[in-house]
Every structure is written in structure tokens, then in C-alpha cells.
Amino acid sequence: MKKFFLASVALLFLSSVLALAQTPYTMEPTDAPAELPKALSALLNPKGIRLLQAKNGAPTIVCEVWWAKSVDTHTSTSKTSSPYEGLATGALVGVLRFVEEGEDSRDQKMQAGFYTLRYAKVEADPEHSDNGAPQDAVLASPLWADKHPEQVLKLDELLRVSRLSAKTKKPVVINLMPVNPAYTEMPALITDDQGDCMVQVKIQLKAAAKAKPAEMPVSILLVTPIREDGES
Numbered sequence: 716m717k718k719f720f721l722a723s724v725a726l727l728f729l730s731s732v733l734a735l736a737q738t739p740y741t742m743e744p745t746d747a748p749a750e751l752p753k754a755l756s757a758l759l760n761p762k763g764i765r766l767l768q769a770k771n772g773a774p775t776i777v778c779e780v781w782w783a784k785s786v787d788t789h790t791s792t793s794k795t796s797s798p799y800e801g802l803a804t805g806a807l808v809g810v811l812r813f814v815e816e817g818e819d820s821r822d823q824k825m826q827a828g829f830y831t832l833r834y835a836k837v838e839a840d841p842e843h844s845d846n847g848a849p850q851d852a853v854l855a856s857p858l859w860a861d862k863h864p865e866q867v868l869k870l871d872e873l874l875r876v877s878r879l880s881a882k883t884k885k886p887v888v889i890n891l892m893p894v895n896p897a898y899t900e901m902p903a904l905i906t907d908d909q910g911d912c913m914v915q916v917k918i919q920l921k922a923a924a925k926a927k928p929a930e931m932p933v934s935i936l937l938v939t940p941i942r943e944d945g946e947s
Contacts, residue, residue, distance in 0.1 A: 739769045740777070740912050740938070742904045747781050751810070751829065755864045758783055759810060764902050764914055766937055778817055778937060780914065782809040785921040786834070786931075787867050799851040799891055801920070801931070802834040805868035808853050808918065808933070811889070819855065820890040820936055823881040830855035830880060830887070831864055833873055837888055851891040853935065855880050892934040901932065910940025 745765040747756055763781030767774040787806035802808075809832045817825045821840050832853035839850055854877040861868075861876055868876070877886035892913050895905055903915040915934040922929065 740904060740906060741767045741769075741774065742902065742914065743767065745779050748812070752858070752864075755810065755831075755858070758807060758864055760784055763809075764916075766904075766912070766914065768938075776814045778814070779812040780809055780832075780935070780937075782916060782918055783807050785919045787921050797836070797851055798894060798931075799834065799836075799933070803867050804835050804870050805873050806834050807864055807867075808832045808834050810858075811855055818939070819881070819887045820852070820939060821885075821888050822939075823883050823885065823887055825855065825880055825887060829858040831858060831861040832889065833861075833868060833877075834891075835870060835873055837886065840888070850888070852888045853891065855887040855889060890936040892936050894932045894934050905934070910938075911936060912938035 743765050744762050747759055747761050747763060751759075759781045760783070763779055765779045766777040768777050769775075783806075786808055787803040788801045789803040790801075811830045811832050813825055813827050813830075815827050817827075819825060832855055835852060835854050836849045837852050837854070839848055854873055856873070856876040857879055860879045874886050877888075878884055880887035892911075894915060895903075898905060898915050901915055901917050905913045905915055907913075913934045913936050915932060917930045918933050920929045920931055
């Protein structure tokens, strides 16, 4: 019985190692680009992350993300168990860049370029949700449409500018996922057996007067799997 247990543990460990070795994604640090507007660049950490995917044996950039130096919060009265409940709706979380065409978490095509990322809880998409519960997310808006990055946008305005990111006339939604406590060192690159790829980081929360700065772990879904119909 003991030998069988040890053999099972060894097999599970080997499977995990093989799965890790087979993941096509890697991550590296990247500087904030000089072409960002100075007002926006001043709100971001100078170092972000670059997500790479191996294609034909060569690393190809999937996207780049730079995080806000501090993210606005609010006092939540909600009784939900969401770990992101304290983030202020419309608060700037970061900036995303696609070097080539990308997609959001709902298979909407996004042109190459820069997008602001702002927090919101959005209605579930029936095609991408099993339980219909509202989804914690960041909404992507093209840089040219998000004219006041230092301000917290009201939800109606955020939805309006985010709809400019895709040709579907729907807001562009990038899901925030449950944080995996097994990853204590951040930023961390996480892939699962369904083909999802997430980056888990700690963001700095904007502290109230005389309060100590606080951090919040965040897991952002950057890649979804390819479906049989060719969508991801």
C-alpha cells in the first residue's frame, strides 16, 4: 500500500513537471514605453510584464501590461465574497498593449495598440459563464478615448469608452480570476489544464490619509484557450 501511494505521488509530480515544461508561455520584465502620454506614464510603475508565447520555436510577444502605482478603493458594503470588492469601480489598474491583434475574455477582437484597464464588476456573458454570476474584471479602453487616466470613471462612462475597443459595440472585458495562494512569489505566470494563462501580481492600493499602504493580489486572465470553432 505504501509503495502504491509513493508511486502515485511520483506519477502526479512527474505529470505536473511535464505540464509545466510543455506550457508555451513565458514572462519577462519590460520598461514602460516612452510613447505613453506623460500624464498616464506618471501613474504607472516603470516596470511591467511581457507575456511571450513560443511559436515555431521562437518567442513571440502576446501582450504587455504595466500596473498602476496605486489603485483607488472604496468602502464596500456588499456581502459577496469577491476578493476584489474593495476596488473602486472605474479605478485605473494598469495599461495593456497588444503588439498584434488580441482578444478579450469574451472572444472579442482587439486591434494592436494601448488600452487602459479599469476595474468593474460586469454582468456575466452566457457563452462564457456557467453560473451567471457577475464577473470581476478590468475593462479595456483605447488610450485615445480614455482622456483622464487620473480620474475614477463612473460605470456608464467606462462602459461607453470600453465599447470603442472592439467592433461588437460591447465593452471589452478581461476577467480577474481567483488568486491562487500556492504562488507566493509575484509576479507569477499560471497556466491550467484548460489552456488559460494568467498573470498573478500584487497591486498597491491607494491609502487613505494617515493609513498604511496596502497590497492586493490580483490574477488577470490574459489568454483563453482555442475553441473547436477556431475562437479562443
